[in-house]
Amino acid sequence: MTALNSPLALKLGAFVALSNDEMSALDRLHARRKLFPPGRDMVHQGQVNQSAYILASGWVCSYKLLSGGARQIVDFQIPGDFLGLRSVLFRTADHNIEPVTKVEASEVLAIDLLDTFSRTPRLATAVLWAASRDEAMVVEHLVGIGRRDAKERTAHFLLELGSRLKLVGLGSAQGYACPLSQYMLADALGLSAVHVNRVLRELREDGLVTFQNGHVVIHDIDRLMVLADFDKSYLDHDGPLLK
Template sequence: MTPGHNAILLLRRLESIASLADEERRALENLPISAKVIPPHQDIVRGKERTSHCCLVLEGWAYRYKMLHEGRRQILSLHIPGDAPDLHSLYLDEMDHALGALSRVTVGFIPHEAIHNLIRRFPNLVAALWRETLIDAAIFCERITSLGQRDASKRLAHLFCELYLRLRAVGLADGHSYALPVTQLDLSDALGMTNVHVNRVLQELRRRELITLRGGRLTINHWPELVEVAEFDAGYLHLRPRADL
């Protein structure tokens, strides 16, 4: 992949939340991005690691997580192509959690120095990247709300709605259908539910014909109804308005 091609999804992601000038787009396209394929379930960045680059998901899915001493895993967030899950590493000395490959993932590594040079030249890109980190924090707030207050059906339906809008924003949803390369165990570790409970909720959503999940692909059959089940309000994603939903 050429550097410009590697930056396409980052451009799509930033332009889904902010306005960019042509000069800013060209600067992003010219970022030095070194791509590497990471096998599933391998760490991309380890906890406590000091890094000199930021990661950009180019293909596949990644996730942030923490491991407890007894071997239990908490998935903190799921990351799709176009996401830069560790922008905070620009200013923090070390990672306080790990970033791993959920599926086979192609990651673009961008030197911190290159990003610092970019934001010194283009103040509007500072605002766009800052907005991206604030939205990341808003997604964390919604996940905490789900873990603490939403019942199992709402919790899972809410995640499916969110992922659809995030994938659609970077052109990776086909209608109301999208690739979902996660296992029931991944969902249970992300949503604070047992594997058995996740299975029951999936069966219930299927029984109500709200979703179809087959071959690693999720189709939302009835978007308004799924939104109602989830009590989903997309405002926290701060996406620029679109008229085709």
């Protein structure tokens, strides 16, 4: 796979029209490709000198464990996302990163990233944009847990995933493949798995969206967006701002 059609290039392309030089720089970042099995942390809380990764295929979840054992999933990463970008600039990883499925990812050392930034500053800006978008998603999750009820929160989450997947060529307005369990949804949404199950049944019976057998099928995106109060401008997908 060349950078041209990589999920990361598709994603950054929503913000910056990439030049040939910038494409080559992205290609170099993809050099150290590795495979990871599901269920075993790629990065763990408290680890030092950890690498970042660019996710090429598969799904990953980022979570924090509290000393009492409670777990909060912060976000799921899909192809084209950075893993541990925040941690690579930090001395110590502040969260865990665990593959949900079999994963293919390119390791990026801090020094490669800094070197790429100094050679191609527009790419640094594009990565800052991607980091800002990641933060905007965490903000939406905070607003969701703080102020949305279980049904709105779940609908918002499914719409956000769909929009992100569509940008990297992995979904459509009709739906997408989704390997997450109801337990994972529960830990991300601050609900119990039983509650998630009930909410998903309600959404299905309302004719809005079905999540079954690893597939999300969106039946009525307009009504679903109204229910979730979903304003996708925080994902900023309207095409390159930097020409």
